[in-house]
Amino acid sequence: MxxxxxxxxxxxxxxxxxxxxxxxxxxxxxxxxxxxxxxxxxxxxxxxxxxxxxxxxxxxxxxxxxxxxxxxxxxxxxxxxxxxxxxxxxxxxxxxxxxxxxxxxxxxxxxxxxxxxxxxxxxxxxAVYGLPEVNRDAIRQARLIAVPGCYPTAVQLGLLPLLEQRLIDPDHVIADCKSGVTGAGRGAKVGSLLAEASESMKAYGASGHRHLPEIRQGLGQAAGQPVGLTFVPHLTPMIRGIHATLYGRLTNDPGDLQALFEQRFADEPAVDVMPAGSHPETRSVKGTDICRLAVHRPGDGDTVVVLAVIDNLVKGASGQAIQNLNLMFGFDEMAGLQAPALMP
Amino acid sequence: MxxxxxxxxxxxxxxxxxxxxxxxxxxxxxxxxxxxxxxxxxxxxxxxxxxxxxxxxxxxxxxxxxxxxxxxxxxxxxxxxxxxxxxxxxxxxxxxxxxxxxxxxxxxxxxxxxxxxxxxxxxxxxAVYGLPEVNRDAIRQARLIAVPGCYPTAVQLGLLPLLEQRLIDPDHVIADCKSGVTGAGRGAKVGSLLAEASESMKAYGASGHRHLPEIRQGLGQAAGQPVGLTFVPHLTPMIRGIHATLYGRLTNDPGDLQALFEQRFADEPAVDVMPAGSHPETRSVKGTDICRLAVHRPGDGDTVVVLAVIDNLVKGASGQAIQNLNLMFGFDEMAGLQAPALMP
Amino acid sequence: MxxxxxxxxxxxxxxxxxxxxxxxxxxxxxxxxxxxxxxxxxxxxxxxxxxxxxxxxxxxxxxxxxxxxxxxxxxxxxxxxxxxxxxxxxxxxxxxxxxxxxxxxxxxxxxxxxxxxxxxxxxxxxAVYGLPEVNRDAIRQARLIAVPGCYPTAVQLGLLPLLEQRLIDPDHVIADCKSGVTGAGRGAKVGSLLAEASESMKAYGASGHRHLPEIRQGLGQAAGQPVGLTFVPHLTPMIRGIHATLYGRLTNDPGDLQALFEQRFADEPAVDVMPAGSHPETRSVKGTDICRLAVHRPGDGDTVVVLAVIDNLVKGASGQAIQNLNLMFGFDEMAGLQAPALMP
Amino acid sequence: MxxxxxxxxxxxxxxxxxxxxxxxxxxxxxxxxxxxxxxxxxxxxxxxxxxxxxxxxxxxxxxxxxxxxxxxxxxxxxxxxxxxxxxxxxxxxxxxxxxxxxxxxxxxxxxxxxxxxxxxxxxxxxAVYGLPEVNRDAIRQARLIAVPGCYPTAVQLGLLPLLEQRLIDPDHVIADCKSGVTGAGRGAKVGSLLAEASESMKAYGASGHRHLPEIRQGLGQAAGQPVGLTFVPHLTPMIRGIHATLYGRLTNDPGDLQALFEQRFADEPAVDVMPAGSHPETRSVKGTDICRLAVHRPGDGDTVVVLAVIDNLVKGASGQAIQNLNLMFGFDEMAGLQAPALMP
Known part of the structure; x- marks a missing residue:
C-alpha cells in the first residue's frame, strides 16, 4: 500500500x-x-x-x-x-x-x-513522457512523469505503427479530432455551457493548438524525422471522449495493415485493435483506460484512415497517470483500471 | 465461485x-x-x-x-x-x-x-419481492426473486419512511417521475430515437402505467392499508437515471424528517440519505446501485417533498438483481457494486 | 413601423x-x-x-x-x-x-x-401583468408591462380553468416543473456546463424559488382566494423548454374537463389545448409562443393532472413580450410569432 | 400562388x-x-x-x-x-x-x-443537379431537379473555390464530415436511439458511402478533371447539422484565400463566408438554408482547411429544394427561407 x-x-x-x-x-x-x-x-x-x-x-x-x-x-x-x-x-x-x-x-x-x-x-x-506504449521501460525507472495530453495520446497511438514503419508521407499527416467538452476543463466558460455547446459542432484552434507541438514531438520520434501535421480539434456535444480520425498518404506498400496494427499492440493492455472494418465508438471506452483503434484503406487507394477513440479523462489523463504509477511501483499495470465501459 | x-x-x-x-x-x-x-x-x-x-x-x-x-x-x-x-x-x-x-x-x-x-x-x-430494504431476510432464503421495477424502486424507497410511520395521507400520494430513455429498452422505436427524444421532455402514461399496481402493492404493505397514488412518468433526454419527486401531505407532526430518513436507512448499503437541503442529481448514481434521497418540507407547510434518484439500469434493474444474488448466496451484499459513479 | x-x-x-x-x-x-x-x-x-x-x-x-x-x-x-x-x-x-x-x-x-x-x-x-390570457384588455391600454416569468406562465395557463371554476382544493396545488438550462441565463456557471448538466436531472430550490410568489399572486387572483402551492423546479438536460406537471385535488364534480379547457382557451391564439389523452412535448413548441396543454384525470379519481409546455425563452419571455407589444400597438397579436416549431 | x-x-x-x-x-x-x-x-x-x-x-x-x-x-x-x-x-x-x-x-x-x-x-x-451556387440558370429552366445530398452540399460548397481555381491537388482531397442523427432518417434503427447515439461519436462508412460518387461527380466538374476524394462521415450526438472539415494540399500560391471565398460567394444568398479566423458552429445555421464557411491555412503551410456548416435537413435537403422551387417559379430565391437560426 x-x-x-x-x-x-x-x-x-x-x-x-x-x-x-x-x-x-x-x-x-x-x-x-x-x-x-x-x-x-x-x-x-x-x-x-x-x-x-x-x-x-x-x-x-x-x-x-x-x-x-x-x-x-x-x-x-x-x-x-x-x-x-x-x-x-x-x-x-x-x-x-x-x-x-x-x-x-x-x-x-x-x-x-x-x-x-x-x-x-x-x-x-x-522527465519521462508517460506513454507506456512507447516508453514503458523508462517509465518503470522514472521519478518524474509527464502524462501525455488527451489529443496527443489518441493521435500518437493511431499513427505510431504507420510512422515507425515509414509507411506514410511524414510531411502531410492530418489529425481531425473530436473531443467532448470535459477537454475544456471545469472552468465556467460561456462556450462550455450546455445551452451553447449542445446540439452543435464546431472546430476550434484550426490555426494552432497547444497540443500541436507535443504531438509533433512524439510523432517525430516515431518517424525518426520531423512530421508535418495538420491538427484540427472540434468541440463535440458530449461529456467525455475523443475520436481521432487520422489520414496518411501511403508511400510504400503497407502489406496487411490490420496485421501491422495487431502486432504493434499485441502486448499492450490499454490498446485494443478492433477487427477489420470496425468503427470504434467513443462510448465503448467511456470511463476506461482503453484506446480502441481501427484501420481502413478506402477503395484500396493510397490514403490510410485510422480511427482512434479514448476517454479524454482516463486514457487521456487520469487513467494513463495511474497506468504510469502502476508501472513505477511494480503493480499490475492495469490495477484500478479494469472496469468495463459504461454502455449504454 | x-x-x-x-x-x-x-x-x-x-x-x-x-x-x-x-x-x-x-x-x-x-x-x-x-x-x-x-x-x-x-x-x-x-x-x-x-x-x-x-x-x-x-x-x-x-x-x-x-x-x-x-x-x-x-x-x-x-x-x-x-x-x-x-x-x-x-x-x-x-x-x-x-x-x-x-x-x-x-x-x-x-x-x-x-x-x-x-x-x-x-x-x-x-416469489420474494427483491427489495432488500424491505425483504432482506426473505431474500436470503428465497429461491425465486422478483426484482422490483425501476420506478417502483425509486418511489418505494422515497416513501417508505413516511408511510411506515403513518405520517402522510395515504389517499393522496403523488409520484412525479422522470426517466432516461433506457427505461424504454433497446427496442427500435421511433419515439426513442435521439432525433425524437433529445432536446425535449414529455409525460407519458399519465392515465395509467404498468408500474402503478406494483408501486401500490409495495406502498400498501408499508402503510398497512391501500395507498391512493397518482403516478406520472416522464421521458427525459438522458440515457440513464430516474428522478422521482414525491409529494405527500402530512397528517401528523413528523418531527425531524431528516433524522427519520437517516435512521430508516442507517444500515442500508444501497441507500444514501443526503444532508438536509440537498438536491440529488441522477448523475451522482450513474452506473451504481445507490439510491440517493433528500427530504424537504417547503415553507414548513404540510407538504413533504422527497427527492429520490437511482440509475434505472442498476438499482432499478441489474444492480439490484445482483444485490439479491449476493444476499441469496451469502456474498458481501455489495460485491461487484462498489465502483463510484462516473461523474462528470 | x-x-x-x-x-x-x-x-x-x-x-x-x-x-x-x-x-x-x-x-x-x-x-x-x-x-x-x-x-x-x-x-x-x-x-x-x-x-x-x-x-x-x-x-x-x-x-x-x-x-x-x-x-x-x-x-x-x-x-x-x-x-x-x-x-x-x-x-x-x-x-x-x-x-x-x-x-x-x-x-x-x-x-x-x-x-x-x-x-x-x-x-x-x-404596471400591467402581461399575461394576455388574463389581462388582454388592460395590456392594450398599458404603458408599462411586467412580462410574466417562464414558470409562472406555464403554471398559470395550466391551472387557470380549474381555479377560476373553483374545481380544485386551493390549499394543496402542486407544480412539478422541468426546465431547460437556458432558464438559468447565459451566465458562466459551473452548474450550467454541458459537462455538469447533461445526462442528469435534478431538482433545485425545493424549499423556495423566486417565481413562487409570482405564481401564487396570479393563481390567487384566478381563485379569488390565496392558493397554497408547492412548486418544485427541476433542471433538465435540454436547451429550451418548460414542462409543467400540475396536480390538483378535485373538490367538485368537474364535468367534462376537456371541454372546460377547450372553452377557456378557444379564442387564445397562443394556447393550444390538445386532444384528450395527449402528452405534449416541449419540442412541439420550441422557438414558438405557443403553450400546449393537456388535461388528465387518472383512473377517474379525484386528482386532476394538467400537462403544460412552453418554450421558456418565447412564451416564457421574449415571445410573450412581443405578444404584449403587438396588443399595445394594435398589431396582429401573433405578428412575428407565427413560425412553426423546429421539429425534429 | x-x-x-x-x-x-x-x-x-x-x-x-x-x-x-x-x-x-x-x-x-x-x-x-x-x-x-x-x-x-x-x-x-x-x-x-x-x-x-x-x-x-x-x-x-x-x-x-x-x-x-x-x-x-x-x-x-x-x-x-x-x-x-x-x-x-x-x-x-x-x-x-x-x-x-x-x-x-x-x-x-x-x-x-x-x-x-x-x-x-x-x-x-x-435532370438538373439542384445546387444553385453552380447551376442557377439551368435550375430556372429545369423541369426535373435532383436536390443534392446533405454531405455533397457541404463538401462541394466548401471546395468549389479551391477546385475551380485549380489551387489544390485534385488527387488527394479529404472530407471529414460530422452529421447529426437526422441524416439517418426517421426509421427506427437501434443505432439511432438516444441511448445508443448520444454521449458518443463514431465514424461510419469509412470504406465507402453512397454520397461519395455524388461528391466526386460535382467536384470533378468543378475541377475539370477527376478528383480523388477520401470521405469519412461521422455520427454526431445532435439532431441536426453537418460540419464538414475539408483538407486540400495547395499546389499553387493561393493568394488571399479569404478574398477568394468572399468573391466566389459574394452574390450567393445561401452562402455566408465568415470573417478570417472564424470557426462556424452548426447551430448558427440550425433551421436555415444557409451554409457558413471559413477558410484556414494553418501555419501558412501547404494545407488549406475549409470549415463548412449546414443544417442537413434544410440546405442539405428541404430548404435547398424550396430554393430550387423559388428559382423555377421566379419567386424570391429565399422566399420561406429567411428566418434566423434558433440559437441558443
Whole structure:
C-alpha cells in the first residue's frame, strides 16, 4: 500500500483520479489539495464519491505532507508543477504530472506556446513522457512523469505503427479530432455551457493548438524525422471522449495493415485493435483506460484512415497517470483500471 | 465461485449484468442466451466488453445448461420467465427475474395490466419481492426473486419512511417521475430515437402505467392499508437515471424528517440519505446501485417533498438483481457494486 | 413601423427578441444596449443573426436614444428596469419589462424575495401583468408591462380553468416543473456546463424559488382566494423548454374537463389545448409562443393532472413580450410569432 | 400562388418542407402522400404543425391529384421517384426530387451504389443537379431537379473555390464530415436511439458511402478533371447539422484565400463566408438554408482547411429544394427561407 497525494484536486482530472483510485488495491490517498476549496469535503463537491473517502477533505497544499507521500499527482493548470515538483523529487517523492509542464523537451518551445518562461528546465531531461506504449521501460525507472495530453495520446497511438514503419508521407499527416467538452476543463466558460455547446459542432484552434507541438514531438520520434501535421480539434456535444480520425498518404506498400496494427499492440493492455472494418465508438471506452483503434484503406487507394477513440479523462489523463504509477511501483499495470465501459 | 446464466442477454439489463459481474469476485457466467443473436460474440454487440468475456457468445436457451447453473437471471420481456422458471426451480437452480412476471402477488391483476393470463400463478407465493430494504431476510432464503421495477424502486424507497410511520395521507400520494430513455429498452422505436427524444421532455402514461399496481402493492404493505397514488412518468433526454419527486401531505407532526430518513436507512448499503437541503442529481448514481434521497418540507407547510434518484439500469434493474444474488448466496451484499459513479 | 429599443441585449432573452423581431413586419430596432459589449456587432456574438441586422451593434445605454423609441424592452437582471423605466414612461415611451421588477404587486414581498428594496414602487400600480390570457384588455391600454416569468406562465395557463371554476382544493396545488438550462441565463456557471448538466436531472430550490410568489399572486387572483402551492423546479438536460406537471385535488364534480379547457382557451391564439389523452412535448413548441396543454384525470379519481409546455425563452419571455407589444400597438397579436416549431 | 404536392411526407424531409412552406407567401399544399399513414392528420404526427395546416392529412399517392400540382416534391427513399417522375413530367408538373434518384449522371454507377437498376435512365439527361451556387440558370429552366445530398452540399460548397481555381491537388482531397442523427432518417434503427447515439461519436462508412460518387461527380466538374476524394462521415450526438472539415494540399500560391471565398460567394444568398479566423458552429445555421464557411491555412503551410456548416435537413435537403422551387417559379430565391437560426 502506497500513499499518494493529489495537487489541484477540484478539476475533472483530480476527481477522476479519486474515482479510479477508489478501486485500486494498493493505493491510499494521503492528501488532496485545493487552495480555493480547502476545508471542503471532497464528496460535497463530488457526491458520486459519497461513502468512498469518508473524512477526506481538500487541504491547502502542504509541502511536508506531500513529501510524505510515495507519489504525488499534479492535476493543475500549467506552471504549478514547475514550482513544486523539484522539491518533492529531491525529497524522494515521485511526481506524476498531468499538466503540460514537462511534456515538451524543448523549454523554448514550451515558452512560446504557453506564453511564459519554463519554470523548471533543469528537470526536463529526467522527465519521462508517460506513454507506456512507447516508453514503458523508462517509465518503470522514472521519478518524474509527464502524462501525455488527451489529443496527443489518441493521435500518437493511431499513427505510431504507420510512422515507425515509414509507411506514410511524414510531411502531410492530418489529425481531425473530436473531443467532448470535459477537454475544456471545469472552468465556467460561456462556450462550455450546455445551452451553447449542445446540439452543435464546431472546430476550434484550426490555426494552432497547444497540443500541436507535443504531438509533433512524439510523432517525430516515431518517424525518426520531423512530421508535418495538420491538427484540427472540434468541440463535440458530449461529456467525455475523443475520436481521432487520422489520414496518411501511403508511400510504400503497407502489406496487411490490420496485421501491422495487431502486432504493434499485441502486448499492450490499454490498446485494443478492433477487427477489420470496425468503427470504434467513443462510448465503448467511456470511463476506461482503453484506446480502441481501427484501420481502413478506402477503395484500396493510397490514403490510410485510422480511427482512434479514448476517454479524454482516463486514457487521456487520469487513467494513463495511474497506468504510469502502476508501472513505477511494480503493480499490475492495469490495477484500478479494469472496469468495463459504461454502455449504454 | 458460482455459475450463473442470463436468459435474454441482448437487452440493456442483460448487458448491464455482464458489465457489473465482470468485477464480481465470486461469479462466473456459464451461459447467456438470445434466440435472435445466438452465435454472436457478446463483445461484438457490446464492444465495451471486449477483453472481459473472451469466448462468450449468445446461445440458444438450453434448459440443461441453465439448470446446471447455481442461479439464472431473466432479463426478458414479460411472459418468458413464467414459462421457464418452474423447471429451473424444480431442478434446484435459483431464479432472479428482472421482468415483471412475479412482481404482483395477484395473478388477476397481473393479467389485467399485461393483457394475458399469468403463466405461472403457482409460483407466486414462493416469489420474494427483491427489495432488500424491505425483504432482506426473505431474500436470503428465497429461491425465486422478483426484482422490483425501476420506478417502483425509486418511489418505494422515497416513501417508505413516511408511510411506515403513518405520517402522510395515504389517499393522496403523488409520484412525479422522470426517466432516461433506457427505461424504454433497446427496442427500435421511433419515439426513442435521439432525433425524437433529445432536446425535449414529455409525460407519458399519465392515465395509467404498468408500474402503478406494483408501486401500490409495495406502498400498501408499508402503510398497512391501500395507498391512493397518482403516478406520472416522464421521458427525459438522458440515457440513464430516474428522478422521482414525491409529494405527500402530512397528517401528523413528523418531527425531524431528516433524522427519520437517516435512521430508516442507517444500515442500508444501497441507500444514501443526503444532508438536509440537498438536491440529488441522477448523475451522482450513474452506473451504481445507490439510491440517493433528500427530504424537504417547503415553507414548513404540510407538504413533504422527497427527492429520490437511482440509475434505472442498476438499482432499478441489474444492480439490484445482483444485490439479491449476493444476499441469496451469502456474498458481501455489495460485491461487484462498489465502483463510484462516473461523474462528470 | 415602430421603433423599439432593447436594454440588456446580450442575454438569451435579448437575442431571442432580435431573432423573433427579424420577422416582424411593423418593428425596427433602434438600439440594443449592453455595457459590457458596447461596440460589438450583434452578429459577432450571435452569428445566427448574420445578414439580418447589418450594422447593428451593442451600444451604451443612452436615455435619449431609448426615449426616442416607441417602446423599450428590458431584458436585464432585476433592478435595472426599476432605475430606468420611470424616465422613459414620463417621456412617452412604453416599457415592456422581461425581468421580475414589476411582476409582484407588493413591493414588500418583492424586497423579501430579491433581497433589496423595490426601486420604483410608485410605478407598480400602473404596471400591467402581461399575461394576455388574463389581462388582454388592460395590456392594450398599458404603458408599462411586467412580462410574466417562464414558470409562472406555464403554471398559470395550466391551472387557470380549474381555479377560476373553483374545481380544485386551493390549499394543496402542486407544480412539478422541468426546465431547460437556458432558464438559468447565459451566465458562466459551473452548474450550467454541458459537462455538469447533461445526462442528469435534478431538482433545485425545493424549499423556495423566486417565481413562487409570482405564481401564487396570479393563481390567487384566478381563485379569488390565496392558493397554497408547492412548486418544485427541476433542471433538465435540454436547451429550451418548460414542462409543467400540475396536480390538483378535485373538490367538485368537474364535468367534462376537456371541454372546460377547450372553452377557456378557444379564442387564445397562443394556447393550444390538445386532444384528450395527449402528452405534449416541449419540442412541439420550441422557438414558438405557443403553450400546449393537456388535461388528465387518472383512473377517474379525484386528482386532476394538467400537462403544460412552453418554450421558456418565447412564451416564457421574449415571445410573450412581443405578444404584449403587438396588443399595445394594435398589431396582429401573433405578428412575428407565427413560425412553426423546429421539429425534429 | 402555386400548388405543390409532397410524396412521402412522413419522413424528416417531408415535415421540414411543411415547416418551411408554412411561411412561404406563394405556395399552398395540395397533397401530401404516405402509404403507411394515409388518413392521418399531419399535425397528429407532427404536433408542431398544429394550427398551420388545418385539415391537411396524409393521403394515398394519387397521380391525378399530383399531376394537378404545379410542382411535386419527392421526399422518398431511393427508387420511388424513378417510378413516378416521368408521368408527372409528361403531364406538365415539375418535379423536385430530394432523393438520390437523379443525382448521378451515370445510370450504371447509380446501379452499383444502390444495388438495383436505375429505373428511369431516360430522364437523367434532363435532370438538373439542384445546387444553385453552380447551376442557377439551368435550375430556372429545369423541369426535373435532383436536390443534392446533405454531405455533397457541404463538401462541394466548401471546395468549389479551391477546385475551380485549380489551387489544390485534385488527387488527394479529404472530407471529414460530422452529421447529426437526422441524416439517418426517421426509421427506427437501434443505432439511432438516444441511448445508443448520444454521449458518443463514431465514424461510419469509412470504406465507402453512397454520397461519395455524388461528391466526386460535382467536384470533378468543378475541377475539370477527376478528383480523388477520401470521405469519412461521422455520427454526431445532435439532431441536426453537418460540419464538414475539408483538407486540400495547395499546389499553387493561393493568394488571399479569404478574398477568394468572399468573391466566389459574394452574390450567393445561401452562402455566408465568415470573417478570417472564424470557426462556424452548426447551430448558427440550425433551421436555415444557409451554409457558413471559413477558410484556414494553418501555419501558412501547404494545407488549406475549409470549415463548412449546414443544417442537413434544410440546405442539405428541404430548404435547398424550396430554393430550387423559388428559382423555377421566379419567386424570391429565399422566399420561406429567411428566418434566423434558433440559437441558443
Amino acid at each position: 502506497i500513499k499518494v497525494g493529489i495537487v489541484g484536486g477540484t478539476g475533472y482530472t483530480g476527481v477522476e483520479l479519486l474515482r479510479l483510485l477508489a478501486g485500486h488495491p494498493d493505493v491510499e490517498i494521503e492528501a488532496i489539495t485545493s487552495r480555493s476549496e480547502a476545508g471542503l469535503a471532497v464528496d460535497e463537491l463530488y457526491p458520486n464519491l459519497r461513502g468512498h473517502y469518508p473524512g477526506l477533505a481538500f487541504s491547502e497544499p502542504d509541502p511536508e505532507r506531500l513529501a510524505a507521500c510515495d507519489a504525488v499527482f499534479f492535476a493543475t493548470p500549467h506552471g504549478v508543477a514547475h514550482a513544486l515538483a523539484g522539491e518533492l523529487l529531491e525529497r524522494g517523492t515521485r511526481v506524476i504530472d498531468l499538466s503540460a509542464d514537462f511534456r515538451l523537451k524543448d523549454a523554448e518551445e514550451w515558452a512560446r506556446w504557453y506564453g511564459q518562461p519554463h519554470g523548471a528546465p533543469a528537470l526536463l531531461e529526467a | 458460482i455459475k450463473v446464466g442470463i436468459v435474454g442477454g441482448t437487452g440493456y439489463t442483460g448487458v448491464e449484468l455482464l458489465r457489473l459481474l465482470a468485477g464480481h469476485p465470486d461469479v462466473e457466467i456459464e451461459a447467456i442466451t438470445s434466440r435472435s443473436e445466438a452465435g454472436l460474440a457478446v463483445d461484438e454487440l457490446y464492444p465495451n466488453l471486449r477483453g472481459h468475456y473472451p469466448g462468450l457468445a449468445f446461445s440458444e436457451p438450453d434448459p440443461e445448461r441453465l439448470a446446471a447453473c447455481d442461479a439464472v437471471f431473466f432479463a426478458t420481456p414479460h411472459g418468458v420467465a413464467h414459462a421457464l422458471a418452474g423447471e429451473l426451480l424444480e431442478r434446484g437452480t435459483r431464479v432472479i427475474d428482472l421482468s415483471a412476471d412475479f412482481r404482483l402477488k395477484d395473478a388477476e391483476e397481473w393479467a389485467r395490466w399485461y393483457g394475458q393470463p399469468h403463466g405461472a400463478p403457482a409460483l407466486l407465493e414462493a | 415602430i421603433k423599439v429599443g432593447i436594454v440588456g441585449g446580450t442575454g438569451y432573452t435579448g437575442v431571442e427578441l432580435l431573432r423573433l423581431l427579424a420577422g416582424h413586419p411593423d418593428v425596427e430596432i433602434e438600439a440594443i444596449t449592453s455595457r459590457s459589449e458596447a461596440g460589438l456587432a450583434v452578429d459577432e456574438l450571435y452569428p445566427n443573426l448574420r445578414g439580418h441586422y447589418p450594422g447593428l451593434a451593442f451600444s451604451e445605454p443612452d436615455p435619449e436614444r431609448l426615449a426616442a423609441c416607441d417602446a423599450v424592452f428590458f431584458a436585464t437582471p432585476h433592478g435595472v428596469a426599476h432605475a430606468l423605466a420611470g424616465e422613459l414612461l414620463e417621456r412617452g415611451t412604453r416599457v415592456i419589462d422581461l425581468s421580475a421588477d414589476f411582476r409582484l404587486k407588493d413591493a414588500e414581498e418583492w424586497a423579501r424575495w430579491y433581497g433589496q428594496p423595490h426601486g420604483a414602487p410608485a410605478l407598480l400600480e400602473a | 402555386i400548388k405543390v404536392g409532397i410524396v412521402g411526407g412522413t419522413g424528416y424531409t417531408g415535415v421540414e418542407l411543411l415547416r418551411l412552406l408554412a411561411g412561404h407567401p406563394d405556395v399552398e399544399i395540395e397533397a401530401i402522400t404516405s402509404r403507411s399513414e394515409a388518413g392521418l392528420a399531419v399535425d397528429e404526427l407532427y404536433p408542431n404543425l398544429r394550427g398551420h395546416y388545418p385539415g391537411l392529412a396524409f393521403s394515398e399517392p394519387d397521380p391525378e391529384r399530383l399531376a394537378a400540382c404545379d410542382a411535386v416534391f419527392f421526399a422518398t427513399p431511393h427508387g420511388v421517384a424513378h417510378a413516378l417522375a416521368g408521368e408527372l413530367l409528361e403531364r406538365g408538373t415539375r418535379v423536385i426530387d430530394l432523393s438520390a434518384d437523379f443525382r448521378l449522371k451515370d445510370a450504371e454507377e447509380w446501379a452499383r451504389w444502390y444495388g438495383q437498376p436505375h429505373g428511369a435512365p431516360a430522364l437523367l439527361e434532363a
